[in-house]
Amino acid sequence: MSYLLSATCAVPAVGAVVTAALPAGTGEARRRTTKAVALGFSVATLGLAAAIAASFQPGGARYQLTESYSWIRSFGIDFSLGADGIGTVLALLTAVLVPLVMLAGWHDADPSAPEGTFESKRRTQGFFALILAVEAMVLVSFLATDVFVFYVFFEAMLIPMYFLIGGFGDRAGGPDSARQRSYAAVKFLLYNLLGGLVMLAAVIGLYVVASDQGLATFSLPALTDAISSGKLVIDPTAQRALFLGFFFAFAVKAPLWPLHTWLPKAMGESTAGTAVLITAVVDKVGTFAMLRFCLGLFPDASKTFAPAILVLSLIGIVYGALVAIGQKDIKRLVAYASISHFGFIIMGIFAMTSQGQSGATLYMVNHGISTAAWMLVAGFLISRRGSRLIADYGGVQKVAPVLAGTFLIGGLATLSLPGLAPFVSEFLVLVGTFTRYPVIGIIATFGIVLAALYSLMLYQRTMTGPVKASVTGMPDLKARELAVVAPLVALTVLLGVYPQPLTRMVDPAVNDTLSQIHRTDPAPAHPVAATTGGEQK
C-alpha cells in the first residue's frame, strides 16, 4: 500500500495547523515567515500531487494508489483513497492553483483595519491556514473512494470557506463591506448547507438500501460495481429520490441555474484569491461529484433526469452570459461568466458521451486555470485602484500594458479562443452534446458569441480608450504578480495546444463511467473508414 495519496492530503492539513500555530504578531517579518511557511507547504503538496500524476498508469486500474483505513467499522465506513484519471487531474489542478492563490493574496491578509479598531493579531496566520485547510479538504474530496468520507469533507470544506469569505475582503469594499461580506458568507454557507443536508439524507438512504441487500458499505467502487453488474438493484423511485438528493447538493455547489445566486455575491465580496478558490477549486468538487457519484451510483436515474438537467445547464449557459453582459462590477462579471461555464461542464457530463464527459473534465481544469488567470489579474487591477466598478477604469493598457495583456489573455481564454485550453474542452462538450442532443448543442453554441461579448466588453471598458485620471500612474504588474500569472498563461497555452497528457489520463476513467451506466457514443450516420491520419488508441 502506498502512502502517496494520504501524504498529499495530509501535508496541507498539517500545514494549516502549523501555520495557524505560528507566533502571532503584526510585524512585517513575522508575517513573511507565516506566508513563507504556508507557501512551502502548498508547494510540497504540489510536488506530491505531481508525483501522483507521474505514477498514475493511464492504462491501469480505474482507481490506483489505493489506501484504506478502517474508520467507523459498524457502518462499513473506511477512510479509503484512490486516484482515478479524473480525480488525479483535478487534484493536480488544486495543487497548482493554491500556491498561486497564496502568492496572489500575499498582502490580502495584512492588517487593514485603521489604527485603534479591533483586528485579530493572527489575521495573516488565519488566512493562510484557512487556504491550506481548504486545499486539504478538496484534495480528500477528489481522492476519496468512500461515499461517506467524501460527504464529510465535501461539507467540512464549507467551514474554512465561510471564514475566508466572511473574514477577508479586497480593498474595494465600501463602508459597509464587512456587513456585505458576512452576508455573502452566510449566504454561501446556507445554500451549501442546505444542499449538504439533502445529500446527507441521500447518503444514509443509499446505505440503508445497500445494506438491505447485504452490501453494508460506503465504498464507491464496491457500490458502483454491484450496481452496474446488477447485484445491487435500487428500485426506480428510490433511485430517483437518491439521485436528486446527491444531485441537489452538487448542483448548489457547482452551481447550476437557478441555484447560483450565492456565487456572484461570494466571489464579489471576497478577495480575488478566495474567489478563485471558490470558482476554480471548491465548485469543481460539485461537478466532479456529479460525474463520479451521480452517474456511477444511479445510472438509470441519471438517464431519466439527463434531459431536464441539460435544459437547466443550457439556461445557465445563456443566462449566465447575458447577466454577465449586464454587470457593472468586474468580479461579479467573472462570477456570472463562471456560471455560464459551469453550465457547459454540467452539460458535458449529462450528455453522456465520451467527448462530452472528457470535455467536461478538461473543462473543469481549463476553466480553473483560465478563470484563475482572469480573476487574479482583475484582483491585481482592483487592488491598485480600490474599486470593483468597471466604470472606474479606462485606458489601463496605456499605463500598465503587461497587466492589460494578461487580462486580455484571460478574457480570450474565457471566450474559448482556439489554441487556448478552454477551447479544447468547450468544443468537446459541444460536440459531445450535439451528437446526442443536436438542438441543445446548437443553442449552447450561441454561448460562444455571448462569451465574446462580455469578455471583450470588459476589456474594452477597462483597458482601452483614453486614460482616466484615476488610472494614471497605475503601476504595471510586479514580479510577484507576474510569477502568479505567468504559469497560468503558460498552462493555458500549453493545454490548448497539447492537451494529450490530460486526455490520456481522463479518457479511461470516462470510458469506465460510461460503461458503468451502459451508454455508448452515438455512431455517426455515415462513418468514414479511416479517421484523420489515423493512429487510434
Place this chain on the structure above:
Amino acid sequence: MTSTGEAVQFWVLAVIAVGGALGMLLMKKAVHSALCLAATMLSLAICYLAQGAVFLGVVQIVVYTGAIMMLFLFVVMLVGVTSEDSLKEQLKGQRIGAVLCGLGFGVLLIAGLANARLSHFTGLSEANAEGNVQGLARLIFTKYVWAFEVTGALLITAAIGAMVLTHREKIREPLTQRQLADRRVRDNIQLPPLPAPGVYARHNAVDIPALLPDGTVAEDSVMGTLRERGQIRDVSQEMLQRMAELEESTADWLGRPSSARPQVAGPRQALETVPTPTKEEAE
C-alpha cells in the same frame, strides 16, 4: 380480589384523597391547599399500609406529612398566611388548555389501565415474609446500595443548596444604632419617628394605615412586610365618606343652604404602592 374490609377502606380513602386533591387545586389560600394536601397524603399513607407497604406508610406519615408538609406550612407562613391566590386566569387559553389536557390525560391513563391485563395479583405475603422493613432493608443495602448512597449525596447537596440559596452574604459589618441615626440625618429621610398605624377613634389595627390631614394614606405607618404582602386595609375612602356625611348632617343642623356647604373633593386617588394581590382582592 381483596377483602371487603380493604374495599370499604379503599372507597372511603379514595374519596378523601380525591377530595383533598381537588381541594388543594381549588382552594384560594395556600394554607388551605396545604391542609387539603396533608389530608390526601394521610389517606395515601393508609393505602400503603393496606397494601403491605408498612414501612412506606409510616415514612409517608412521618416524613411526608410530618416533615415536608410542615416545611410547606412554614414557607406559607413566611410568605403570608392570608395571601390568597386569585383563581382568575390571566394567561389566554391557559385554563381551557389545562382542563382539556387534564381530561385527556386522565382518560388516556385510565383507558390505558383498563386495557391492560392486570387480573393477577401476586400479593406481598411472600416478599414480606420476614417483615416488610427487613425485606426493604435487604434490597436497599444490597441491590440498591449504590442508588442509596447517591441519594444520600443528593440529600446533602440539597441541604447545602437550600442553605446557600437562603443565605444572605454579609458584605460589610452591620451598622450600629449610631451609624444608622447618622445616616438618616445625612440622607435627610424621615428624621422623626414613623407615624403610628390606625385611624384613632375608628380603627387601631396595625394593618390600617394612618391618614394624613388631607385624607390620603400615610403608607409609612404600616409595617413593611404587610405592605409587601398587600395586606393593608385602606380605609381612607370610608373615612372621607364619613366626613362628608358629617358635613351634611352639620349643615342640616345649622340650616345652611346646600350650595354653601363645603364640597368634599371627589374620591381620593387610591393607594399607589399597593402590590397586585390587593388590587385583585378588590376585584
Place this chain on the structure above:
Amino acid sequence: MNSLIPLLIAAPLAGAALLLLGGRALDRFGHWIATALAALSCAFGLVLFFDMLGRDTEHRAVTTRLFSWIPVNGFQADVSFQLDQLSIVFVLLITGVGTLIHLYSVGYMAHDERRRRFFAYLNLFLAAMLILVLADNYLLLYVGWEGVGLASYLLIGFWQHKPSAATAAKKAFIVNRVGDLGLSIAIMLMFAEFGSFAFHPVFSAAGDATEGKLTAIGLMLLLAACGKSAQVPLQSWLGDAMEGPTPVSALIHAATMVTAGVYLITRSSAIFDLAPDAQTAVVVVGAVTLLFGAIVGCAKDDIKKALAGSTMSQIGYMIMAAGLGPVGYAFAIMHLVTHGFFKAGLFLGAGSVMHGMNDEVNMRHYGGLRKYMPWTFWTFMAGYAAIIGFPFLSGFFSKDKIIEAALAKGGTEGWILGGCALLGAAVTAFYMTRVVLLTFFGEKRWQPDAEGNEPHPHESPKTMVIPMVVLTFGSLFAGGLFSLGDSFLNFLEPVTGFEEGHSPLNALTVSAIATVCMAAGVGLAWLMYGRSPVPVKPPVGSLLTRAARRDLLQDDFNHAVLVRPGSALAATLVWFDSKGLDGFVNGLAAAIGGLSGRLRRIQTGYVRTYALSMFGGTLVLVASTLLMRSV
C-alpha cells in the same frame, strides 16, 4: 521537404512569441526580425512551390502530421497539415504580400512607440493565416480561423486609446464570432454525420450523406464565410475595421484574411457540389454583397472606407464565383489573388497618402496630390486600372472570367447574375475613378489638422515605396500571366475541379460589354467629380447616398434588432437575477424569519405556559404510545 510545412508556420509564430515576450530590449530592431521571419516564411513557401511543380499532378498534394491534438475515442483531431495546389496559392499570396507589408510597415510605423507589438501581431496574423490555409481538418482550420480573427482584433484595436478603434475591434471580433458559430456547428454536423472532420475523409464520404444534411453543413459554412469575408448580412464590421493602421487594412482586410471565406467555400467544394441549395445561397450572398459593397464604396468620403466597400464588393465577386460550382472555383481564386495584389497596392497607396497628409483620411480634404507624390500616384493608378478591369491588366482577366461563369449559369438566373456582375463592374469603375479624382486630381482642398498643422504632402520613404512598386507589377501582370495558356486553371484543377461553362455570349463579347460598362462608370465619375471642383463639405445627397454613407443602414438595423433588445434583455435578466431569483431566496429567508418571529411569541416566558405545553406533549406521547401498542 514536408518538414518545411511546419517551419513555414513556425517562423512567424516564433517571431510573434519572441517580440511579445522579448520586452523592450527588442524595441530597436524587433521589426526587422519580424520582417526577416516573414521573408523566411515566404522563401519556404517558394521552395515548397517549386518542389511541388517538380512533381506530377497526382503527387502534388502532401500531408504532414505533427501530433494528435485532441484524441477522445471517435473524436480524433490532429495537428496535421496538407499542402496542395490551393493551399500553396494562398501560402504564396499570404507570405508574399505579408512580407511586402511588413517592409512597408517598417516605414509606416517608424514613429509609433508600440511598433514592436505591431510587428508581433502581424507575425501572429501570418502564422494563423497559414494555419488556416494549411490545416488538413476543419478543427485545425478553425484554430487558424479564430487566430486571424484575434490578430485582426488586436490590429484593428492597435490604437486602443482611440475609443472608436477599440469599439471597432470588438465589433469585428463579435461579428466574426457569429460566423464562427456557423463553422463550429458545421464541424459538429460533420462529426455527427461522418465521425470525422478532416478534409479527405469527409469529402470522400460526402456522397453518402443526405442532401439535407449537406445543405445544412453548406449553409453553416456559408455563415462562417460571411462572417470572415464581410458578406451580407455580416459585413458591418469591415468598414469600422479601417480604424486599424493602414498596412493592416491592406494585409488583413483586403488581401488575405477577408478572403478566407472564399477559401473555405472552395475548399469545401465537395460538399457544396452536392448541395445545390447551399450553392444558390452562396451565389445570392455573393451577388448581393457585390452590389452592396459597390454602392457603399460610392458614397464614402473616407478613402479607406471607400476602399473597404470596394473590398467587400470584390469579395462578393469571388463568393459568387465560388457559389457557381466547378465553373467558378478557379476563377474565384484567381480573382482573389489578383485582387490581393491590386487591393493591397491601393491600400498601401492610400496609406502613403495619409502618411503625407497628417493621417487625414477624408478625400474631400485631398486633391491635386499627384504632383507631390509621384510614386504613390503611379502605383495607385496601376492598382486603379487593374481593379476597374482596364483591358489586359490583372482585374480584367479575372473579372471577365467570373462574369462569363455567371452568365454560363444559364437561364434567367444566369442573366440576373451576369447583369449584377456587369453592373458591379460599372459601379466599381465609378467609385474608383471618384477616389482617384478626389485624391490626386483637381484643386488642393487641404485642411489643417486638429493641432492646426498645415499638411506638407511628401513622398513616402523607400521602405514604403518599394512594396508598392512590387505590388504594382502584380496588379499589372498577374492576371495576364495566370491566363496565359490557362496555367492557373490547370494548376488548380486537381483540387477544385473544373468544367467549361457555356456562356450564351462568347468571351470576346463579354469582354467588350464589360469594358463598355467600365468606360461608362469612369465617364460618369469624371462628369461628376472631374469637371467641376469638389466641395469640401459633402453635399446632402440623395436618400440612397445618405443611406450608403451609413453603410446602407446596416448598423442601425443591427442596433435596433440585436443590440438594443439584447442589452434590454441583459438588463432585465440582471434585474431578474437580483430581484427575482435572489429575491425569492431572500424572500424565503424573510418568510422564515417572520414565521419564527410569530412562533417566538409562544415563548411567553411564563412557566405555566411551558408547563402546559409539556403537559400537552406528554399527552401526545402517552396517546401515541397507547396507539402504537394497540396497533
Place this chain on the structure above:
Amino acid sequence: MNPVNYLYLAALLFTIGASGVVIRRNAIVLFMCVELMLNASNLALVTFSRLHGNLDGQILAFFTMVVAAAEVVVGLAIIVSIFRTRHSASVDDSNLMKL
C-alpha cells in the same frame, strides 16, 4: 375489589396534580401539586409492587420520597429567595425567561 382500583386512584391524583401545576399561580401551591403527582406515582409503585409480589416497587417509591424531599428543600429555598427579591410568590411574575 380489584386492587387495580388503586391504580385508577393514582391516575386520577396524578392528573389532578398535573392540572394543578398548569392552573395555579402560587409557586408554593404549584409545588404542592408536584408533590401530589409524586405521591400518585408512589401509590402506583406500591400497587405494582403488590402486583408483582416483590419489593422493588416499594424501594423505588422510597427513593422517590427521598428525592421529593430534596426537591422540596431546594425548591422552597428558591421560592423564599425569589420572594425576598421580587416580593411575590406568583410564578406569572417571573417571566424573565422571555427575551
